[in-house]
Amino acid sequence: MFYLLCLLVSSWISSTSALAFDVSSKSLGFYGLGTMGEHMAGHLHKLAEEGGGKVRVASRDTEKARRWADARGAIHCDSFDELSKECDVVCMCLSTTDVVEEVLRKCDFLKAGQLLIDCTSGEPERMKVLGEKLSSQGVKLVDSPVSGGPAGAEAGTLTSMLGGSVSDVADAMKVVDAWSGKSVRCGDIGSGDAVKAINNVLNTAHVLLAAEASLVLQKYGVDASIALDVINSSSGRSLQTERLPATVLSRSFDFGFALALMRKDVVIADQLVQKFAPTHTLIPEVKRLIIDAEKKVGGDADYTEVARLLEERVGEELC
Template identity: 40%
Template structure:
């Protein structure tokens, strides 16, 4: 980073973006923008960032985004293009689409702006606690420039390949999350139907070869507790499964299981009745189909 700290900007103060921008603002001069300006003002009061009008974020040397999809990122890039300056580095934390990210990066490159797709894992808790995992696609020299800044809120930062690679790895990672969640839900409703206490089954699984992040960190806290706190929406996981399907199609590799799981989650999104519920609510759908409750 050199002796002088860079000037940063952060666009998108959602569940993940809000704490990430907070970590940055505690260490660097950080401009913030959000569609709801009151949220940017609240962020400034909490962390010392500076809320600005959208064109002003182009003053930053590093611009961070964390938006719902790559389409919003591309539209934002189009809006900011007249204001962006050569030498700016755009770090995109959106869980997005590799192909569209490459299109956005090419457009920005014509303006002399570098782009990294830097997807996040670790959930809201990881963002709040400053221990997120970041998988980054882009040029090595751009990654080297951004890494010390991202280290403010990330405990693991990996350069996984060229532009688009970060989005691809994140999509496949979340597809594996979906596989584990659906499979464990299927297994648990079967065990409960057979008279097994869910808590005891989970205890055994978590000390055995079938354990996963879902069994160790999600199922007990969300499904067995019957709380289903909404930290990662079912609709967003379904979106990531759609991106994973595009990654598979582009690769031309066989993936019958991952394709099927995508279909399961599309059905779940419709059957549950809302894409806004927590992703673990798919367990409730399997409960309804099975006529048992996982307890």
């Protein structure tokens, strides 16, 4: 009898929680239609349509937002103010925390009970401060950066790393699952951004290691593609050794993520290392190398072009 009672109580709590945030009854908005955002907004539009509604979109490039909305039968808004005024849930995917703060600072229409989901790869410490400020206004903020690149955004298979209160993240997951293959609460607000920054410094380090190792073997006389074929069936393999033939050896450098954005994330990771790991050794070196690479090839270059820096120093091009 006691076991049955527990099951009934658990079921009641679950149903009450589900009713507390019914995403199908919410007006949904998306701000920022860049390389990632345009695809994520598309999945959000499908979610809105399932509830009988339409997503509202806006962007600093107002004409792009208008074209995007017209092509999909969505609703275009001229500004973030207009978007936030009309929506219960507002998702953002912007380039930096500076841009996020600028957009929010100019907004007069955030309202109590509103859920703000920031998918920007941002700065965790500043996200905490922003969360406290918005909380005092009754606005719920969740950081939810993503990993998986443009292909993952288009396919709806991104990994979403969420930071916020248990209840706020539970609500946010009902939204971000629209573009995610995996969604995980990493901890309190800012923790999603922290995990994303560390993920991206690891990503960059793996590219640099894979390129340097391939250059060494090529200089020794081993064909780089043969070497990578062996490594990718051995214990030294990684996602980046698997990608290197298509992105670097092919000379396409076309993963789809700007070097400046990756450098930004690496710098954020380095700030965390400087604060929490005083015996740091490797991550500051990754930061130094990616900054040098950006000076060489420019911030608009694909981040896989960090390999060009090593090629220049070795005096040989991978092929």
